[in-house]
Amino acid sequence: MKAALYEGKKQIRIVDIPKPAPQKGEVLVKVKYAGICGSDLEFYKTGLWPAPCVLGHEITGTIAEIGSEVKRWKIGDRVTIFPGLPCGKCFYCQRGNTNLCDGSFEGIGIGRNGGFEEFLVVPVQCLISLPDVIPFKHGTVFDQIGTGLCALREVNFVAGNSAVVFGLGTIGQFMLQCLKIAGASSIVVVDKNPYRLEIAKKFDPDYALKKLFLTKIKRANKRGASGADFVFECSGAPVLVNAALDVVCKGGTIVQIGLWDKPVEINLLKYVINQNRIQGIISCIRQDYEFAIDLVARKLIDPDPIVTKIIPLDDIVEEGFECGIDPEIKDIKILVEP
Ligand SMILES: [Zn+2]
Numbered sequence: 001m002k003a004a005l006y007e008g009k010k011q012i013r014i015v016d017i018p019k020p021a022p023q024k025g026e027v028l029v030k031v032k033y034a035g036i037c038g039s040d041l042e043f044y045k046t047g048l049w050p051a052p053c054v055l056g057h058e059i060t061g062t063i064a065e066i067g068s069e070v071k072r073w074k075i076g077d078r079v080t081i082f083p084g085l086p087c088g089k090c091f092y093c094q095r096g097n098t099n100l101c102d103g104s105f106e107g108i109g110i111g112r113n114g115g116f117e118e119f120l121v122v123p124v125q126c127l128i129s130l131p132d133v134i135p136f137k138h139g140t141v142f143d144q145i146g147t148g149l150c151a152l153r154e155v156n157f158v159a160g161n162s163a164v165v166f167g168l169g170t171i172g173q174f175m176l177q178c179l180k181i182a183g184a185s186s187i188v189v190v191d192k193n194p195y196r197l198e199i200a201k202k203f204d205p206d207y208a209l210k211k212l213f214l215t216k217i218k219r220a221n222k223r224g225a226s227g228a229d230f231v232f233e234c235s236g237a238p239v240l241v242n243a244a245l246d247v248v249c250k251g252g253t254i255v256q257i258g259l260w261d262k263p264v265e266i267n268l269l270k271y272v273i274n275q276n277r278i279q280g281i282i283s284c285i286r287q288d289y290e291f292a293i294d295l296v297a298r299k300l301i302d303p304d305p306i307v308t309k310i311i312p313l314d315d316i317v318e319e320g321f322e323c324g325i326d327p328e329i330k331d332i333k334i335l336v337e338p
């Protein structure tokens, strides 16, 4: 079968490898689509992740073979894959924070082979049924929606709070949609990429800005020039981290979802004087993922404008990864169809 093998910095090659066989408690999934994530792009750009392996942790497909002792599932079932493999035993898992698990550093497409190949073996604990009302091309986005839901939950966002979103990649776009259904009183989104701004406008933010118009952003909530209750920083651009400090209200919270590849200088004195909080968010737990499926099934969240391109596995380097790391990119979520 065909697989896209990641072999280090800027090295991904289409290879022919044997089709794996599911063992006890595992199934073989025929991949329909696998989304290219920002972290996959980061691994490609930097070579940060140990090679060789097959990347891709945003996966949907059908069950093709069943291993021994697998009960609930049958061949042909439509599934989406929760990529995390929390140990279930450590302090954090016991507390329900499985995204902070201390015992397992692996997941599907993160350590174990992922979705940029025709078939992959998955333990049954990662399988979640994909409802018939959700087309396959919307079957890979639930961890990105789930991250937005996890953020809202962790910071106790309530209806009537005001929000700013920096960065309109997949996470930022879904953050906007999550804030809409959570009852945000005002939402400002900022991104310098005009294509991404146009897509965000479909979801009716109060302002979609290509530049940091600080006064406009601070006044968007119409409560005086006090700033927003929450700033969701989804870009990872160092300049926006400090801009977040400028537009959050006193006592407000900055939610850091974007990742940095090096340490960033932050004006901590401002935090102290303004009594701000900063909350990091990493991925989501299975309940967030399942809630995301439910929201898409009920058409309360629409992934359609976010999934902008589907490419064959053979084109994964040029049309997928090279395209994905281009700052002028016109796409948001690129799916690979092996
Ligand atoms: Zn991801």
Ligand SMILES: [Zn+2]
Binding pocket: 086, 087, 088, 089, 090, 091, 092, 093, 094, 100, 101, 102, 103, 104
């Ligand atoms: Zn654990």
